[in-house]
Amino acid sequence: MPPLTPASIDDLRHLLSEHLYIADDGLATAIYLALRLRRPLLLEGEAGVGKTEVAKVLATALDADLIRLQCYEGLDVTHAVYEWNYARQLIEIRLAEAAQAGSAEVAARDDTAGDGDAGNHATRVRELFGPDFLIERPLLQALRDGRPRPPVLLIDELDRADEEFEGYLLELLSDFQITIPELGTIRAATPPVVVITSNRTRELHDALKRRCVFAWIDYPSFEKELRIITTRVPGAPALLAEQVTGFVQELRQADLYKVTGVSETLDWVAALVALDRQELDAETIDRTLGIVLKTQEDLQAVRGERIQQMLNRAKAPGARTAGANASAPR
Numbered sequence: 001m002p003p004l005t006p007a008s009i010d011d012l013r014h015l016l017s018e019h020l021y022i023a024d025d026g027l028a029t030a031i032y033l034a035l036r037l038r039r040p041l042l043l044e045g046e047a048g049v050g051k052t053e054v055a056k057v058l059a060t061a062l063d064a065d066l067i068r069l070q071c072y073e074g075l076d077v078t079h080a081v082y083e084w085n086y087a088r089q090l091i092e093i094r095l096a097e098a099a100q101a102g103s104a105e106v107a108a109r110d111d112t113a114g115d116g117d118a119g120n121h122a123t124r125v126r127e128l129f130g131p132d133f134l135i136e137r138p139l140l141q142a143l144r145d146g147r148p149r150p151p152v153l154l155i156d157e158l159d160r161a162d163e164e165f166e167g168y169l170l171e172l173l174s175d176f177q178i179t180i181p182e183l184g185t186i187r188a189a190t191p192p193v194v195v196i197t198s199n200r201t202r203e204l205h206d207a208l209k210r211r212c213v214f215a216w217i218d219y220p221s222f223e224k225e226l227r228i229i230t231t232r233v234p235g236a237p238a239l240l241a242e243q244v245t246g247f248v249q250e251l252r253q254a255d256l257y258k259v260t261g262v263s264e265t266l267d268w269v270a271a272l273v274a275l276d277r278q279e280l281d282a283e284t285i286d287r288t289l290g291i292v293l294k295t296q297e298d299l300q301a302v303r304g305e306r307i308q309q310m311l312n313r314a315k316a317p318g319a320r321t322a323g324a325n326a327s328a329p330r
Contacts, residue, residue: 001063001149002015002061002062002063004035004062004149004150004193005032005035005036006032006035008032009025009028009029009032012028012031012032012035013028015061016028016031016057016058016061017231018061019057019060019061020057020231020232021050021053021054021057022224022227022228022231023054024224026215027054027215027217030213030214030215031054031058031215033213034193034212034213035193037213038191039211039212039213040173040194040195040196040211040212040213041054041193041194041195041196041212041213041215042196042197042198042204042208042209042212042213042214042215043195043196043197043198043215043216043217044197044198044199044200044214044215044216044217045199045200045216045217045218046199046200046218046219046259046261047199047261048260048261048262048263048264049217049218049219049220049261049262050217050262050263051197051198051217052154052156052197054195055068055152055154055156055195055197056154058152058193058195059151059152062149062152062193063149064149064150064151064152064193065145065147065149065151065152066151066152066154067138067141067142067145067151067152067153067154067192068138068154068156069137069138069139069153069154069155069156070156070157071155071156071157071158071159071160071161071165072157072160072161073160073161073162074162075160075161075162075165076165077165077168078137079137080137080138080139080165080168081137081139081140081168081178081180082134082135082136082137082140082178082180083135083137084128084129084133084134084135085133085134085135088133089128089133092128092133093128129182129183130182130183131183134180134183138153139153139172139178140178140186142188142192142194143172143176143177143178143186143187143188143192144186144188145188145192146189150188150190150191150192150193151192151193152192152193152194152195153192153193153194153195154195154197155169155194155195155196155197156197157197157198157199158196158197158198158204159198159199159200159201159202159204160199160201163205166204166205166208167205167207169208170207170208170211173194173208173211173212174211175187176188176191176192196212219252219259219261219262220262222245222246222249225245225248225249225262225265226241226242226245228262228265228266229241229244229245229265229266229269232266233266233269233270233273235273236269236272236273237273237277237278237279239278239279240269240272240273240277240278240279240280241269243279243280243311243314243315244265244268244269244272244280245265245314246313246314246315246316247280247285247310247311247314248260248264248265248268248292249314250310250313250314251292251293251302251310254301254302254310255301256293256298256301256302257295257297257298258293258294258295258298260292260293264291264292264294265292267291267292268288268291268292271288271291272284272288275288280311280314280315281311282307282308282311285307285311286303286307289302289303289307
């Protein structure tokens with residue numbers, strides 16, 4: 001089992017690379033410090049740049065479970081932390097009522113009977129809000145995991161949740177504990193590795209940011225994106241990988257509604273490999289453009305003569321030279 005905190009930043013980068021994630025110096029340092037200091041890691045950036053993948057790769061690399069909370073508007077405690085098993089509680093109440101009715105009937109015949117059953121009934125009612133009736137949601141699961149290796153808790157796209165829920169997280173992020181009124185405070189024996197992602201559709205509160213190690217993940221450079229492609233899609237022809245990288249870089253310079261992310265780049269390369277393409281051509285781009293562009297307006301803006309113009313720039317000698325240098329051993 002690998003150590004929870006690698007010995008150095010270089011060791012961490014090597015560990016991530018072994019699991020096919022390419023991290024630059026800034027990101028690797030932020031991850032290392034979050035692990036070393038036992039602080040939550042807050043990753044912001046545009047959609048599709050690899051924020052969620054950090055948590056997935058960390059869980060695999062550290063041999064830890066991944067517990068994921070996908071945030072959305074209206075997310076509340078019952079879906080994120082815990083709720084009570086109302087159906088089971090209702091059954092327990094019915095059984096207790098039946099037992100009490102039986103005890104009352106016996107007591108009518110014998111004045112000394114039924115006292116113990118009445119006490120048991122009161123005890124059962126109190127236990128309705130005990131651990132046996134508690135349904136754990138992701139945040140509570142992460143605190144009560146109980147395994148030797150703490151889990152990786154991914155709180156994904158927190159900016160989609162309401163500000164009230166963000167405020168609720170402060171206790172968890174500060175002290176790795178959650179307070180449940182009926183049970184009291186539950187604290188993690190070993191704090192989970194917490195990774196929070198945000199697409200920055202709204203600003204997160206400063207109070208939350210102060211509790212985290214922060215890193216911004218930007219769109220990759222030509223060299224880094226080419227390395228990502230050759231790492232994640234090793235069967236891609238070298239020329240095709242270079243041309244796709246150059247074309248995607250051109251797309252990001254265009255005035256489009258939705259900027260192409262790394263995840264779309266990888267999907268596109270995988271599709272082109274499945275089509276047995278060795279290099280890019282305008283017709284293939286036109287047919288497969290929907291993998292990297294996700295709105296009709298963007299498709300219309302690029303199709304036609306603009307595809308060939310962008311392809312010519314992607315195939316320019318300078319781009320190929322940069323790609324060759326990026327793929328050389330380091």
